[in-house]
Amino acid sequence: MYSDxxxxxxQSRIPRTTVxxxxxxxxxxxxxxxxxHVVSGQNAVKIEQAVSDVVDLLEFFKSLFDLRPDLKDIxxxxxxxxxxxxxxxxxxxxxxxxxxxxxxxxxxxHFRN
Numbered sequence: 001m002y003s004d005x006x007x008x009x010x011q012s013r014i015p016r017t018t019v020x021x022x023x024x025x026x027x028x029x030x031x032x033x034x035x036x037h038v039v040s041g042q043n044a045v046k047i048e049q050a051v052s053d054v055v056d057l058l059e060f061f062k063s064l065f066d067l068r069p070d071l072k073d074i075x076x077x078x079x080x081x082x083x084x085x086x087x088x089x090x091x092x093x094x095x096x097x098x099x100x101x102x103x104x105x106x107x108x109x110h111f112r113n
Contacts, residue, residue, distance in 0.1 A: 005051050006034045014054050014071055021074045022050035022081075053081045060084055 009019065016034070020027040023046040033039045033047050054071065057080055061067050069080060 003036075005048055008051055008055060009034065012055055012058055014051065018054070018071050018074065018077065019047060019050050022053065022077065023047045053085075057081055057084055 008014075009016070016030045017027050020030045023030070023043070025043050025046055029039055029043055030047055033044060039047075054077070057069060057077070061069050070076060
């Protein structure tokens with residue numbers, strides 16, 4: 001898995017220090033992980049999730065604004081990632097609510113007939 005993550009970091013030009021800060025691990029831990037050395041499973045997951053979050057944000061910014069966020073602004077990235085996750089959760093909840101409403105309406109119509 002680390003080779004995919006390493007490739008993503010290189011292609012997306014994500015600073016290792018940014019990955020470390022977002023993952024909550026030391027930069028040396030990120031370097032060890034990306035160089036194929038053994039790191040704890042928990043830290044590996046944190047690193048992979050941080051990279052995934054940044055990639056999602058980069059794709060979002062590119063598709064909507066044709067912009068690239070400052071990947072060294074850690075606090076700004078954290079806020080943007082949290083906002084994007086929150087928006088995605090809200091959209092998913094709205095879809096679930098609409099599906100539930102459709103089921104209720106179908107059930108009520110069944111009783112009418």
